[in-house]
Amino acid sequence: MKTNFLFPNKFKKIGWIIFIPVFILSILWVIFEFEPEFLDVSVISLFNDEFLQDMQIMIIIENNIADEILGILLIVSSLLIAFSKERNEDEFISKIRLESLVWATYVNYAILILAFIFIYNMIFFWVAVFNMFTILIFFIIRYNWALYKLKKSMSHEE
Amino acid sequence: MKNSLKVERAKMNITQAQLAELAKVSRQTINAIESGKYNLSTILALKIARIFNAKVDAIFELEVGD
Numbered sequence: 356m357k358t359n360f361l362f363p364n365k366f367k368k369i370g371w372i373i374f375i376p377v378f379i380l381s382i383l384w385v386i387f388e389f390e391p392e393f394l395d396v397s398v399i400s401l402f403n404d405e406f407l408q409d410m411q412i413m414i415i416i417e418n419n420i421a422d423e424i425l426g427i428l429l430i431v432s433s434l435l436i437a438f439s440k441e442r443n444e445d446e447f448i449s450k451i452r453l454e455s456l457v458w459a460t461y462v463n464y465a466i467l468i469l470a471f472i473f474i475y476n477m478i479f480f481w482v483a484v485f486n487m488f489t490i491l492i493f494f495i496i497r498y499n500w501a502l503y504k505l506k507k508s509m510s511h512e513e
Numbered sequence: 514m515k516n517s518l519k520v521e522r523a524k525m526n527i528t529q530a531q532l533a534e535l536a537k538v539s540r541q542t543i544n545a546i547e548s549g550k551y552n553l554s555t556i557l558a559l560k561i562a563r564i565f566n567a568k569v570d571a572i573f574e575l576e577v578g579d
Contacts, residue, residue: 443539446554447546505541 370435459494
């Protein structure tokens with residue numbers, strides 16, 4: 356009962372501070388392929404599959420790591436926002452949290468199924484890229500909206 | 514589940530916020546329990562009963578359909 360796998364409340368703020376700039380930079384990366392040269396580095400590629408070549412295992416390649424950094428920061432900051440405790444986290448808040456998580460999972464995969472059916476080739480690749488992040492983002496939106504609605508409905512009573 | 518939280522609060526002359534503080538939950542939780550939107554846990558029911566110095570089933574009652 357005590358283990359709820361949530362972060363302490365203060366991590367929510369840290370999450371937002373990282374998330375907002377990283378989200379903006381990620382959008383710029385998608386639109387302008389923003390890849391600063393100083394981020395061209397040697398990386399270990401576990402499974403490397405170059406065009407018209409056999410697959411190689413565990414080799415060093417050159418790669419721009421802007422997208423790796425942005426992707427990791429986006430996931431970590433979204434996790435902190437989504438799964439940090441509220442200041443007044445209790446059993447009712449946990450219920451709203453669970454409902455929102457179920458809702459976000461359904462919406463996320465419903466969109467993915469529609470994309471399977473109606474979107475092909477390179478655009479589907481982009482759908483797959485966005486889909487890595489959307490489940491957390493849908494959860495954050497739905498959960499905070501539910502909390503906001505609750506607070507608003509309360510201000511009319513008592 | 515029916516409950517008589519509102520009546521018990523009135524008897525003790527405390528607000529939802531005060532009850533929330535005594536039970537160490539949020540005000541939203543007390544509000545949702547009182548309006549029947551949320552079925553609370555056994556632990557919280559026991560805590561609330563203790564605050565009102567009553568038995569759990571004096572405050573919370575099963576309804577037809579539960």
